[in-house]
Amino acid sequence: MVFAPLVQGVINRTKAIAAGRVGQPLLQTYHDLWKLLRKGAVYSETTTWIFRAGPVVGLASMICAVALLPFGGYPAFVPFVGDLIVVAYLLALARFFTVLAALDTGSSFEAMGASREVTFSALAEPALFLGLAALAQQTESLSLTPMLASISTGTWMRAAPALGLTIAGLGVVFLAENARIPVDDPTTHLELTMIHEVMVLDHSGPDFAMIQYAAALKMWLLGTVIVAIAVPWHSGNPLLDGSSAIAGMLGVAVVTGIIESSLARLQLLRITQLLIAATVLSGLALALVQR
Amino acid sequence: MSALVIALLSFAVGAIGALVFANHGRWPTFFGVGGVLIGCLCGIIPAVGVVLGEPSQSLRMAWNIPYGSFSLGLDPLSGFFLIPVFLLCALAAIYGADYLEAYRGRKALAPPWFFFNLLVASMVIVLLARNGVLFLMAWEMMALSSFFLVTFEDEKESTRQAGWIYLIASHIGTAFLLVLFILLGRASGSLDFDRFAASSGAGLLFVLALVGFGTKAGFIPLHVWLPEAHPAAPSHVSAVMSGVMIKTGIYGLVRVMMLLGAPQAWWGWVLCGIGLTSGVIGVLLALAQHDLKRLLAYHSVENIGIIALGLGVGTLGLRAGLPAVAVIGFAGALLHVLNHALFKGLLFLAAGNVLHSAHTREIDHLGGLLRRMPRTGGIFLIGAAAITGLPPLNGFISEFLIYLASFKGALSLDAAGSVPMLATIAGLALIGGLAAACFTKAFGIVFLGQPRSEHAQQAHEVGLAMVLPGFVLAAACILIGLLGANVVSSMTPLISEVTGMSAAIVSTSLSTAANSVSFVSITGGALVGIASLLALGRAIALSNRSVSTNVTWDCGYAEPSRRMQYTASSFAQPLTDTFYLLLQTRRVLSAPRGFFPKDASLATETPDPYQEHIFQPLFRAIGRDLLLLRPLQQGKVQLYVLYIAVALLVLLLWQLA
Numbered sequence: 001m002v003f004a005p006l007v008q009g010v011i012n013r014t015k016a017i018a019a020g021r022v023g024q025p026l027l028q029t030y031h032d033l034w035k036l037l038r039k040g041a042v043y044s045e046t047t048t049w050i051f052r053a054g055p056v057v058g059l060a061s062m063i064c065a066v067a068l069l070p071f072g073g074y075p076a077f078v079p080f081v082g083d084l085i086v087v088a089y090l091l092a093l094a095r096f097f098t099v100l101a102a103l104d105t106g107s108s109f110e111a112m113g114a115s116r117e118v119t120f121s122a123l124a125e126p127a128l129f130l131g132l133a134a135l136a137q138q139t140e141s142l143s144l145t146p147m148l149a150s151i152s153t154g155t156w157m158r159a160a161p162a163l164g165l166t167i168a169g170l171g172v173v174f175l176a177e178n179a180r181i182p183v184d185d186p187t188t189h190l191e192l193t194m195i196h197e198v199m200v201l202d203h204s205g206p207d208f209a210m211i212q213y214a215a216a217l218k219m220w221l222l223g224t225v226i227v228a229i230a231v232p233w234h235s236g237n238p239l240l241d242g243s244s245a246i247a248g249m250l251g252v253a254v255v256t257g258i259i260e261s262s263l264a265r266l267q268l269l270r271i272t273q274l275l276i277a278a279t280v281l282s283g284l285a286l287a288l289v290q291r
Numbered sequence: 292m293s294a295l296v297i298a299l300l301s302f303a304v305g306a307i308g309a310l311v312f313a314n315h316g317r318w319p320t321f322f323g324v325g326g327v328l329i330g331c332l333c334g335i336i337p338a339v340g341v342v343l344g345e346p347s348q349s350l351r352m353a354w355n356i357p358y359g360s361f362s363l364g365l366d367p368l369s370g371f372f373l374i375p376v377f378l379l380c381a382l383a384a385i386y387g388a389d390y391l392e393a394y395r396g397r398k399a400l401a402p403p404w405f406f407f408n409l410l411v412a413s414m415v416i417v418l419l420a421r422n423g424v425l426f427l428m429a430w431e432m433m434a435l436s437s438f439f440l441v442t443f444e445d446e447k448e449s450t451r452q453a454g455w456i457y458l459i460a461s462h463i464g465t466a467f468l469l470v471l472f473i474l475l476g477r478a479s480g481s482l483d484f485d486r487f488a489a490s491s492g493a494g495l496l497f498v499l500a501l502v503g504f505g506t507k508a509g510f511i512p513l514h515v516w517l518p519e520a521h522p523a524a525p526s527h528v529s530a531v532m533s534g535v536m537i538k539t540g541i542y543g544l545v546r547v548m549m550l551l552g553a554p555q556a557w558w559g560w561v562l563c564g565i566g567l568t569s570g571v572i573g574v575l576l577a578l579a580q581h582d583l584k585r586l587l588a589y590h591s592v593e594n595i596g597i598i599a600l601g602l603g604v605g606t607l608g609l610r611a612g613l614p615a616v617a618v619i620g621f622a623g624a625l626l627h628v629l630n631h632a633l634f635k636g637l638l639f640l641a642a643g644n645v646l647h648s649a650h651t652r653e654i655d656h657l658g659g660l661l662r663r664m665p666r667t668g669g670i671f672l673i674g675a676a677a678i679t680g681l682p683p684l685n686g687f688i689s690e691f692l693i694y695l696a697s698f699k700g701a702l703s704l705d706a707a708g709s710v711p712m713l714a715t716i717a718g719l720a721l722i723g724g725l726a727a728a729c730f731t732k733a734f735g736i737v738f739l740g741q742p743r744s745e746h747a748q749q750a751h752e753v754g755l756a757m758v759l760p761g762f763v764l765a766a767a768c769i770l771i772g773l774l775g776a777n778v779v780s781s782m783t784p785l786i787s788e789v790t791g792m793s794a795a796i797v798s799t800s801l802s803t804a805a806n807s808v809s810f811v812s813i814t815g816g817a818l819v820g821i822a823s824l825l826a827l828g829r830a831i832a833l834s835n836r837s838v839s840t841n842v843t844w845d846c847g848y849a850e851p852s853r854r855m856q857y858t859a860s861s862f863a864q865p866l867t868d869t870f871y872l873l874l875q876t877r878r879v880l881s882a883p884r885g886f887f888p889k890d891a892s893l894a895t896e897t898p899d900p901y902q903e904h905i906f907q908p909l910f911r912a913i914g915r916d917l918l919l920l921r922p923l924q925q926g927k928v929q930l931y932v933l934y935i936a937v938a939l940l941v942l943l944l945w946q947l948a
Contacts, residue, residue: 040836044843046741048661050672053822056829060822064814080810081803085694086682089723090818093681096727103735103857105843106659111735111857118731119865122724129720133701133713142698202843205836206829272869279717286713290706 003246004220005029005213007253014257029216033209041205046106054101055203055210061094062217069224070145073234073241079145084132087144087221088125091177094214095121102199113198116268120183120195123275124176130282131170134162135229137289148228156232165285167229172278174222174256176271178215181260183271223252292348292365294333295419298377299412301330306408313401320391323404324384327411331381334415338377341370344784349421358482359424367785368549369418371625372542375632376418376535378767380411382760386640387527389756390647403443403525409436410531417539423472423482430468430539434461437536440528441520453519459910460516464506468543471499475550484550493551497558500547501565508540510599511569512901514592518576521588522652526643529584533591534636538628541598545625545789554606562603563711567718570596574725575870578732578863579897583642583652586733587635590678593722594631598624600715601693607711608700609790616700617790618800622782623692625789630685630771634677637764641671644757645737649750654736654859657747661738664752668738670761675730677768680723683815685771688808692779694719695804728866736859743853773816776809860895867897875900 009026016023025031043051065087067077076083099117102110138159141147156163176183179196186197200211227248235241266274305326312318341347347366354361365373384407391400413436416429438461442454474496476482506513517537521529548554573592580586601624608616644667645660646652661668677684694716701712742748752758771778780801787797867876876897883891923934 037832041833041838043838043840045840046659046843048739050661050739052826056822056825057818059825060818063821064818067817068814078810078813080807082691082695082698082807083810085691085698086811086814088720089680089682089687089691090814092679092723092727093676093818096676096679096681096731099727099731100735100739103731104739106740106853106856107843108855108857111740111862114731114735115857115862115865118724118728119869122721122728122866123869125720125724126717129716130713133698133716136698137702137709140702142695142702206832210825210829268865272865283717290709 003249004216005033007219007223007249008216010250010253011257011260014254015261018258018261029212033213036204036209036212037206039205041207044105044202047101047104047202050097051101051104051202052207054097054104055207055214057097058094059210059214059217061090062214062221065090065221066217068144069221070148070228071224071242072245073236073238075145075149079143081142084136084142084144084147088128088132091218091221092121092125094218098199098211101203102201105202107202109198110201113195113201116195117199120176120271120275123272124173124278127169127275127278127282128173130279130286131166131173134166134169134282134285134289137286138162138166144225148225149234151229151232152234153232159289162285162288163229165281165288167226169278169282169285170222170226170229172274172281174219174226174252175259176275176278177222178219180256182263182266182274185265220249223249226252292337292350292363294337295363295365295415296350298330298334299415301326301333302408302412302415305330306405306412309401309404309408313399319401319404320388323401323407324388326408327384328381330408330411331377331384335374335377337365338370338373341365342367342374342785343781351421354425356424358476360422360483361425362421362483363416363419364421364484365419367788368542368545371782371785372418372535372538372628373415375538375629376411376414379534379632379636379764380414380531382763383527383531383636383640386530386643386757386760387525389754390525390527390643393647398443403440403528406436406439407528407531410440410528410536414536414539418542421484423476423484427465427468427472430465433536433539434458434465437520437524437528437532441524441532443525443528444523447523450523453516453523457516457520460506460513464503464513467499467503467506471496471503471547474499475547484546487550494555494557496547496551497555500544501561504540504543504547505565506540508537508544508595509569509592510565510595511572511592512905514569514573515899515902515906517591518580518585518588518899521591521639522582522584526584526639526646529587529643530636530639533588533639534632537591537595538632541595541602541628545602548606549789549791554610556607556610559603559605559607559610560711562599562606563715564603566596566599566601566603567714568596569593569599570718570722571725572873574722574729575866575873576897576899578725578729579867579874579876579895581654581859583645583654583657583733583737584639585652586654586729587638587642590638590726590729591631591635593726594627594635594678597690597693597719597722598627598631600624600719601627601689601696603711604693604696604700604715605790607704607708608696611700611704611708613700613703614790614792614796615800615803616696616703618786618792618797619692619699619804620696621789622779622786622801622804623689623696625785626692626778626782627686627689630677630689630768633764633767633771634674634684634686637670637674637761637768638678640757640761640764641667641674644753644761645750647757648753649746651744651746654733656744657737658743658853658856659739659741660747660750663742663747663750664738666752666758667761668734670758670765671738672734673765673768675734677772679726679730681727682811683769683772683818685768685775688772688775688778688811690719690723691808691811692804695807725866728863732859732862736857736862740856741853743856743858773812775812776805779805779808864895867895873900875903 099114102114139150184195231248308322309319349364352361413432420426479486577589605620677686680686680690697712697715701709879894
């Protein structure tokens with residue numbers, strides 16, 4: 001959880017290098033969070049307690065979701081059968097409150113972002129669940145900890161195409177959920193490209209810090225699943241596995257940075273097609289693991 | 292059983308009392324509410340008892356009707372459906388007492404209380420009846436009493452129209468049930484449920500039950516009456532109809548499936564298919580609506596779809612001999628019946644408060660109501676989160692069970708067998724995402740932002756009697772969310788009866804599910820704890836810093852007109868465009884022209900595509916053909932006497948031949 005904001009730093013550095021710039025320090029996100037935490041806050045006159053509840057619920061759900069997820073050799077705090085469903089719905093809970101907080105301001109800009117957010121996340125949801133179902137069938141487990149731990153080099157030997165498709169499907173979900181190019185542009189909120197960034201336009205100070213940190217955790221969360229599939233080596237030593245997982249996560253960050261640098265943002269209508277394609281990819285992965 | 296009979300008597304006293312004292316001021320309300328309250332209090336005790344494992348009871352009395360017998364029975368299945376009936380009806384009656392006061396002087400209040408008591412009594416008899424004739428009579432009484440409640444505001448053309456659609460739809464459904472019961476009773480020569488024997492044509496009987504009960508439950512495309520009748524009815528009646536009355540359709544389906552014996556695999560496929568279409572199309576149509584109560588009505592279609600998905604998964608598990616899948620699937624479906632009654636009742640009552648105080652159901656005319664109606668807004672939020680299936684509330688628990696059953700089924704079945712399971716998983720995920728979109732829209736546009744009209748501007752919080760029932764329902768939603776594990780394990784007798792498996796097997800499967808559910812509740816508790824800590828931390832951090840309020844920044848557009856806020860239609864537009872094929876949303880656009888455009892407007896409308904393209908043309912054609920019979924009606928008495936004579940003659944000849 002401590003490393004989560006670092007991932008954004010790596011993405012930004014990768015993008016800067018690709019663009020020929022020096023770029024901001026790797027630890028910039030930490031600086032930002034610290035700065036925001038020390039500031040006061042401005043609230044809109046239109047808003048109610050929903051606006052203040054949004055960041056709190058968002059961050060709390062992300063913390064709970066991360067606690068349900070294993071990392072490297074470390075198991076989740078409370079692994080149980082069906083925890084993957086709970087994780088997906090905790091993301092939904094966070095989104096629900098972020099969207100309501102955006103609507104609470106009465107601003108058309110934020111409502112527009114909220115509208116797009118619910119559209120794309122509704123379409124990303126089947127892709128996520130089918131991807132998880134493919135993993136569940138592959139590993140015959142319904143709990144994230146044993147599920148992700150049992151993906152080994154042997155699994156890859158057996159079912160490389162299915163795992164590859166699952167990564168592709170979940171990769172699109174990763175980009176969409178974390179507001180990355182080609183779905184959303186994390187660097188701007190003023191053009192008509194806006195989705196996530198514009199929803200949080202009116203938050204300030206500690207509230208905004210919570211939102212930023214929750215976003216970092218969300219990226220960490222979905223990244224963890226992808227890394228666990230893509231890095232199937234297990235040494236049995238938690239420390240070693242943990243560091244290989246962190247290395248994998250940084251790899252994901254670099255790949256994301258490269259994708260962001262090499263692609264333009266898609267037209268809004270095309271995004272639906274991209275997300276449906278992700279669902280199809282996950283569905284194909286499922287078809288491949290059927291006996 | 293005696294408590295239930297007392298309950299029925301209490302409803303009768305309430306109904307008749309309301310009529311007898313019709314012209315005595317507040318007495319009809321007193322009798323109406325009192326009858327329902329006393330009856331529900333008496334009834335709920337044995338209902339809860341039998342669900343928790345007390346022995347089943349029955350009562351049989353002679354009845355002077357061919358094939359009829361007044362036989363009632365209380366078993367876990369009946370009891371489980373009775374609990375929400377008693378709970379929600381009692382709360383709705385308390386609510387209705389205040390709600391209908393607004394009509395005093397303009398409308399007679401005795402008839403609605405008469406019919407309300409009749410509706411509750413008929414639902415109870417439907418759930419208890421163990422004889423086909425009694426069941427159908429109660430079923431008919433339920434349809435008629437709710438018809439009169441729907442048409443309460445009969446001075447409105449739209450209400451009368453809604454009433455007719457409802458009456459016709461429910462009778463078409465009953466026609467199928469009539470055939471079903473005749474076929475069921477043909478073998479044994481009796482219409483008593485316990486003498487029905489599983490006959491050879493089980494498939495046909497299943498289809499008849501599906502259509503007949505599906506019309507009441509609201510399976511697509513038989514749902515067309517729901518979005519008409521629910522908005523037209525007074526809000527406490529909508530809550531009862533949507534929360535519990537349509538569930539009698541699910542009850543009937545489950546009951547008949549039990550009577551039919553071992554299910555066939557295609558039943559499960561059909562149920563999953565119906566569940567998927569009802570769920571996805573229901574929520575999409577809801578998303579496209581501008582009328583708050585119509586939106587909620589379409590959500591009932593969606594939730595009935597979720598229930599059908601659970602039933603389908605359970606049936607497939609039963610067929611494939613997978614006890615865990617069957618038990619958890621049925622448990623999820625039935626728990627969702629209870630949950631939906633709680634949060635849908637809550638939402639309709641809250642919507643009633645909005646209508647009562649802002650005088651409009653038009654979502655795009657509302658806004659900013661959370662500040663003006665904080666209590667109503669709070670309970671609506673809980674209902675919205677629960678119906679979206681968000682943890683840690685009750686809706687998530689039942690959806691979680693259905694997911695769990697489908698995942699387990701997909702793991703243990705072969706490729707072909709796991710197709711409906713995987714479709715259920717993907718479908719539930721999509722439904723969940725779309726429901727989130729729909730309820731962020733409903734809550735966000737109605738309660739947040741700034742008022743979009745004068746009506747909304749002047750809205751005020753309603754009286755205590757109209758929010759208290761909502762508080763009780765909201766508390767129930769939270770409690771089931773946090774005590775889900777206890778609820779799930781207490782369903783053993785019920786699931787054992789429905790699946791026909793031994794209590795030991797059922798309780799093993801349920802306890803594994805309950806174990807997961809307990810972790811869900813722990814996560815939910817942790818979530819609430821962490822959120823409170825974060826809020827506390829923020830409060831401490833901000834305590835000695837500058838905290839100011841200002842207008843919404845809005846990228847520099849300080850204080851634009853309130854009408855410039857995003858509307859519900861624009862919020863839903865990306866999704867309605869994506870699913871245009873299923874929705875056929877119409878747009879009427881008069882674009883701005885010239886250098887100084889004066890008026891431009893855009894109106895969107897999503898009528899029910901099934902109503903538009905299937906039922907309207909069909910009924911219009913039938914109506915046209917029936918005109919051919921018109922010459923028979925000449926209005927002359929002699930002619931009618933002749934018809935009677937001819938009919939008698941034909942009957943005589945037929946009897947002789």
